[in-house]
Amino acid sequence: MSSVSHGLRAAVAGKCGTPPLTVRLFGLLEISLYGEPLPHLRSRKGPWLLALLVIHAGHELERRWLAGLLWPESPEPIALANLRTSL
Numbered sequence: 001m002s003s004v005s006h007g008l009r010a011a012v013a014g015k016c017g018t019p020p021l022t023v024r025l026f027g028l029l030e031i032s033l034y035g036e037p038l039p040h041l042r043s044r045k046g047p048w049l050l051a052l053l054v055i056h057a058g059h060e061l062e063r064r065w066l067a068g069l070l071w072p073e074s075p076e077p078i079a080l081a082n083l084r085t086s087l
Helices: 003-014 045-055 065-072 076-085
Strands: 021-024 030-033
Touching: 021 045, 030 045, 045 065, 045 076, 065 076
Parallel strands: none
Antiparallel strands: 021 030
């Protein structure tokens, strides 16, 4: 088991009453996992992608729509590759 997996399991076990994921969308975007700030993601668009998925929870989203929204300046194949990397 990796140290990341072990650490996450320990966090989950110790914080049973805390919601697993908290996303604050108004003001500065804040994302926490079991009450702890989400570790820094590889790109600025990662948290934006997570926010979009939270806003549209329970609904299917087109990959092309997400890619076009987050990378509008990129050609579609590049935008889709960026989306794959971010996911």
